[in-house]
Amino acid sequence: MGTLHPGHGRAAGPETAAARSRLVRMIALGGGLTDPRWRAAFDEVPRDVFVPSFYEAMAGGYELVAADDPDPRRRGRWLRGVYRDGPLATRIGEDGALVSSSSQPSLMALMLDALDVEDGCRVLEIGTGSGYNAALLSHRLGDRAVTTIDLEEEITSVARERLAAAGYRPAVVTGDGALGCPRRAPFDRIIATCSLGSVPVAWPRQCAAGAMILAPMATGLIALRVARDGGPAEGRFLATPAFFVPLRTTDASAGGDAAGPDVTGQGVPRHALADDRFRFLLSLAAGSLPPREAYELWRRERRPTRERYGVTVEGDRQWAWLDSPEGPYVWQTGGAPDGA
Secondary structure: OEEEEEOOOOOOOHHHHHHHHHHHHHHHHHHOOOHHHHHHHHOOHHHHHHHOOOEEEEEOEEEEEEEOOHHHHHHHHHHHHHOOOOOOOEEEEEOOOOEEEEEOOHHHHHHHHOOOOOOOOOOEEEEOOOOHHHHHHHHHHHHHHEEEEEEEEEHHHHOOOOHHHHHOOOOOOOOOOHHOOOHHOOEEEEEEEEEOOOOOOOHHHHHHEEEEEEEEEEOEEEEEEEEEOOOOOEEOOOOOOOOOOOOOOOHHHHHOOOOOOOOOOOOOHHHOOOOHHHHHHHHHOOOOOOOHHHHHHHHOOOOOHHHHHEEEEEEOOOEEEEOOOOOOOOOEEEOOEEEE
């Protein structure tokens, strides 16, 4: 007999339970889920409930893969995809662009571990998506501690239904994540599952002293600590690369586009263009540092890795830096470089 999902009202079949167990073991073998409370969350929260269908990229577009496909081979393809350690496209816009996705489970585990939560922490998640990450947070911290926000009612209403079906009822809010959620503030942790060009100034202002903000930025993960209620905030990037759907926002000052510049034909050697560490610097300094200057800095500083970079947010000002927020290598995010 299958095991019941908490509050879900149906038994998970043996194939589904085995697939989830294999995924959890794979993440653990890779060094993730060292905290038994997070491992229990991944063991018990059913990703299949939150991703009943997804899109696979095909020549000329996307193909829908769904749990309710009448072809058993295609249903098997869906189950393997859901419990594969990879991101899943869950919503495609009319223009063919990816709008929403379910993140790679091992990266989710890494981020949740890095979030360094404690019992009683109040968490704001920016980017509800499928609702799966909100369910993991609710499993660990309880429903009342978790707020998740997304821009469109079509996304949040579906996520709310799936969360309830799996037995979780965090606060699911429809709104602009760049503006945070002031009516639910203050927060002890903010975690974003969408990529930023800069940190929205509203986020530190809605944080308690000692809070952490963890968000994809450029092609990395920035972990900021908030010094006192409402900011300032400062921190370094984690070592791991990270690629997420950009933050969609109605706030033009939020800097949602984290894409790096096109550097074709701008005097940068091919070996640098192929190096993930250099591409990270280009993305982080986009609009502030010409590609050739970025290359000279990167070469002079012996190809710095992500964890040597950081970000400081003070009120309406923020800047990225290499090694030290005092310089000499400092860039205003979204503006001209202060020094290079």
